[in-house]
Amino acid sequence: MKNIKELDKQYIAGTYGRFDIQLDCVKDGMLCGEDKQYIDFGTGIGVTAFGACDGEWVTAVINQTKTLSHTSNLYYTAPCAKLAQMLCERTGMKKVFFGNSGAEANECAIKCARKYSYDKYGEGRKTIITLVNSFHGRTLLTLSATGQDVFHQYFGPFVDGFKHVPANDLDALREALTDDVCGFMFECVQGEGGVIALDGEYLRAAEKLCREKDILLICDEVQTGNGRTGSLYSYEQFGITPDIVSTAKGLGGGLPIGACLMGEAVENTLTPSSHGSTFGGNPIACAGAVSIISRLDENYLCDIRSRAKYLWDKLSALSFVESVSGLGFMIGLVLKDGLETKAFINACAERGLLVLSAKTKVRLLPPLNTSIETMDKAISIMTEAAQSLISKSNG
Ligand SMILES: Cc1ncc(COP(=O)(O)O)c(C=O)c1O
Structure with missing residues (x-):
């Protein structure tokens, strides 16, 4: 062989x-x-x-595997509800949508921002501003969101409705926040882009600009989240309050999970059938994630x-x-x-x-x-x- x-x-x-x-x-x-x-x-x-195969995570996952491995989102299950409660209570966010990856968490975040705007203002406010050098995932939507030309090859047509502005340049952001914009999406520390932290003053000023125009702040915490940067989510250290937070990676501890956390403005934006995922909220993945988040006090x-x-x-x-x-x-x-x-x-x-x-x-x-x-x-x-x-x- x-x-x-x-x-x-x-x-x-x-x-x-x-x-x-x-x-x-x-x-x-x-x-x-x-x-x-x-x-x-x-x-x-x-x-x-x-660490790989950490004992507490393994125990949580094995116990859940023997209890209930998968049903569907047509029914209530405990691990998924408990994890959502923990995430909301720790962050002040109001609702969670579970998927299976960082890209899916970002897909949900972008869909949520666009629907919020559609519900409130109607057509025409679909644009999301993201940063040059950002990375938001490998699906066509999240590649389109990603602010690196190297990712905009081969697979076109890409999804329209994204504008990329240089990081830490408030004037460029101000100019980009035209009437067609519904969201501003960023990583507080750009990961794939070279492990570069954004300037806190810039982010706080950006938040203010966005608030003036009812533009949603979308923080991609896929890599920075779940204790990685020394706070549960990195935005806490930058003194801002996003409307939407996407996360994945460390949340799963070794199983695929993605979560889109939605704040007060968007807590009722996603309605029945507007979004979904077969594996999202899987009991085993969620039980593992509960064991991760519960340790990060x-x-x-x-x-x-x-x-x-x-x-x-x-x-x-x-x-x-x-x-x-x-x-x-x-x-x-x-x-x-x-x-x-x-x-x-x-x-x-x-x-x-x-x-x-x-x-x-x-x-x-x-x-x-x-x-x-x-x-x-x-x-x-x-x-x-x-x-x-x-x-x-x-x-
Ligand atoms: C900031 C950020 N967003 C999104 C993603 C995509 O996550 P996934 O590979 O789980 O889809 C990544 C992956 O590296 C990431 O670093």
Whole structure:
């Protein structure tokens, strides 16, 4: 029989450039495969919030699997109702729609903003402003929302009704907020765009501008949400109150889930049959998510912030790091000394540390429960990786 890598290459659509690494299981919090063990600072791109196969999440998921695995949204189920209650009580939002991914959460957010405007003002107010360098997903609607030309290829026609403005440019936003606009959508920290936090003053001024024109504030918390940046949702640290919040990734802890949280203005916008999802609100995914959110109380978030600060201080002191960006445990690194991002990531993997990239940066999304000891190990692996590349290039 062919090995797994050969099977994958033969039968899986070639949309991913995979590392030459096979992962089979988790042991003592480490990802394992092919007789190697890895510290995981990628968390499945921000999904396994407390590490892959974390015990509490596994127990919650297994218990729910034995109790009720799936029904449909035609019936009431406890995990879905409990999770929605937790999310609303923690954020002050009023209603939740569950889907299966970040893109679906954003689809719901965009549909909700457009319907709010349609219900209130009629036709003609369909445009959503998003930011240059943003990323909002891979469906045609969310690719259209995404403010990067590289994503606007091959698959046209794209969905109209999006305008992209440069981040942190209030004049550009003011000019773009014409009478056809119903929403302004943004990530407080652009993730795929290179782990870049927006300017808080800009966001607060943008909120004010939007309020004057009844334009909805839509915050994409797919990557930044669920404790990743050191608050339950990152917008809390920017002093703004969105009307709609989309989230996914870490909420699921390892199972697919997306959530669109709707505030007071839009709490009754989505009506029966206006939107739906077969798997949305699945009891197993929701039970897992309850176990994630219930652990992220204020004490724990405070602890995340202090451990994240420890990591930031260590990273900032590294001789081969030019700059550190992001927020909390969502971190981007620019390397210096001619170090190439891809070579560095591979050198870290060879030494047992998995990290990600975002554009030209190295991206770290460690588990929210990463210990000081594990951070120290990761730092020493990064240092070894950098030193080996530097000594190789010096011949
Ligand atoms: C900010 C943001 N929005 C949306 C998405 C899309 O999420 P998904 O891949 O779950 O559809 C991503 C994924 O990276 C993201 O980072």
